[in-house]
Amino acid sequence: MGERTTLLKPVSPYAALIIDDGSEKTLVISDIHLGWEASLSEEGVHIPSQTSKLLRRLERIISLEKPDCLLVLGDVKHTIEKIEIEEWRDVPFFFDRIREKVPRVKVVPGNHDxxxxxxxxxxxxxxxxxxxxxxxxxxxxxxxxxxxxxxxxETLVIGHVHPTVTFRDYIGFRVTSQVWVKAPCDKHALIASMLKHYNVRFKRDEDLVELARTRFSVDAKVKRLIIMPSFNDFLGGRAINKVSISREEVFKDFIGPILRSRSVVLEEAELYLLDGTFLGPVKTLSMLE
Ligand SMILES: [Mn+2]
Known part of the structure; x- marks a missing residue:
């Protein structure tokens, strides 16, 4: 059976991806964090609800791309364990409206869900x-x-990190922008970390690709990790270029096992603005801080 390639393209200038496997067109967004404003009001900061703005933006993308399926890659809502009154209102409203426009809607739960x-x-x-x-x-x-x-x-896609870049312009103003991160991923290091997670023992010189094949019948092919910008652009982000270049520091600042596993070569990651502008690799931008 010949393998067909799966098409993946960012929907410029939005924090959204289209994935087309030849039979179905999927629109992917991540980190909507509905109810984020409500959690701020507890701290005395009052911002009007952004839900309808986010909904209008998503409806615009849907009418442009006409996907068969919408996949939300986690963090639909903002509070982690409890559910705020605003979330009881906004989450069903948001998804009812989207359901009218897309045949299938799927949610991969995040840590806020x-x-x-x-x-x-x-x-x-x-x-x-x-x-x-x-x-x-x-x-x-x-x-x-x-x-x-x-x-x-070959390609893994995550949300969760809310990646941004931040630097000072020549008068000293700080500029922060959301970015796409495309990082090379070391297949062997990733297999080793995942085998450890699954409590599979292996020897130092063992052929891990072969071990993954025999134990899990998977032919390891991972080449890259893409980190999606958050669909909710009011949220704070994690400045990818602001963290120290030393690996220890870089990974301390990131959460989630795949970024902690050291299989992702973040210094070599390419960064792109939402409009598609290529910013270069992380290691050159780190100097701009
Ligand atoms: Mn998350």
């Missing part, structure tokens, strides 16, 4: 936390390990 099932209207599918595979692309939120079958994907 405790009890998400009770908020989602009927017809919205909840995928496992360890993610979904579409063709040669594996997608998961990023706060937990993915399904081991994802070793067989």
């Amino acid at each position: 405790g009890n998400i099932e009770v908020l989602l209207p009927e017809g919205v599918e909840v995928a496992p936390q360890n993610g979904v595979i579409i063709g040669s692309i594996g997608l998961f939120h990023g706060h937990t390990w993915p399904d081991i079958k994802m070793l067989g994907c």
